[in-house]
Amino acid sequence: MTEHHAKTRFVLHRHAHPQGGHWDLMIEQADGLATWRLETLPEDEPAAISAIRIFDHPKQFLSYQGPLREGLGEIRLWDQGECELGEVGHARWVFRLAGHHLAGWFVLEFQGEQTWILQRHSTRS
Numbered sequence: 001m002t003e004h005h006a007k008t009r010f011v012l013h014r015h016a017h018p019q020g021g022h023w024d025l026m027i028e029q030a031d032g033l034a035t036w037r038l039e040t041l042p043e044d045e046p047a048a049i050s051a052i053r054i055f056d057h058p059k060q061f062l063s064y065q066g067p068l069r070e071g072l073g074e075i076r077l078w079d080q081g082e083c084e085l086g087e088v089g090h091a092r093w094v095f096r097l098a099g100h101h102l103a104g105w106f107v108l109e110f111q112g113e114q115t116w117i118l119q120r121h122s123t124r125s
Contacts (some may be wrong), residue, residue: 006084006085007082007083007084008027008028008029008082008083008084008085009027009028009062009080009081009082009083010025010026010027010028010079010080010081010082010083010095010097010099011025011026011033011061011062011063011077011079011080012024012025012026012041012077012078012079012080012099012101012102013026013061013065013075013076013077013078014075014076014078015037015068015073015074015075016073016074016075016076017068017072017073017074018071018073021073022037022038022039023037023038023039023040023041023078024036024037024038024054024057024075025038025051025118026057026061026062027083027085027093027095028059028062028083029056031056032056032057032058032059033056033057033058033059033061033062034053034056035053035054035055035056035057036051036052036053036054036108036116036118037051037052037054038050038051038118042102042106042118042119042120047119047120048117048118048119049117049118049119050115050116050117050118051108051115051116051117051118052114052115052116053114053115053116054114061075062080063077063080064077065077078101079099079100079101079102080099080100081097081098081099081100081102082097082098082099083095083096083097083098084096084098086105090110091109091110092107092108092109092110093107093108094106094107095107095108104120104121105120105121106118106119106120106121107119107121
């Protein structure tokens with residue numbers, strides 16, 4: 001686990017597609033955007049939600065909205081802002097989001113395979 005305390009950017013997209021929809025949380029890294037698919041938005045309470053780690057996206061997705069290639073649906077920017085990385089490791093990320101809708105400390109914890117749990121925290125743990 002690495003202590004970062006680096007300021008970077010994040011984006012949360014609403015991804016609508018023919019089978020339904022989900023949310024994509026993307027956190028800027030040196031070579032792209034680390035991305036997790038969320039079935040629901042993080043709530044104000046510290047309830048845990050499932051997050052599936054998917055492929056990293058290019059940084060152009062920090063501002064992109066519109067159709068996706070090959071009929072994979074459409075994405076709309078729901079939130080964006082600054083992200084302070086507290087800890088980044090293979091099994092745990094702790095970070096603070098400062099966006100238009102999402103603000104506060106969050107933790108992503110690896111559960112196995114591609115599955116993670118995302119939880120909101122009122123203070124950094």
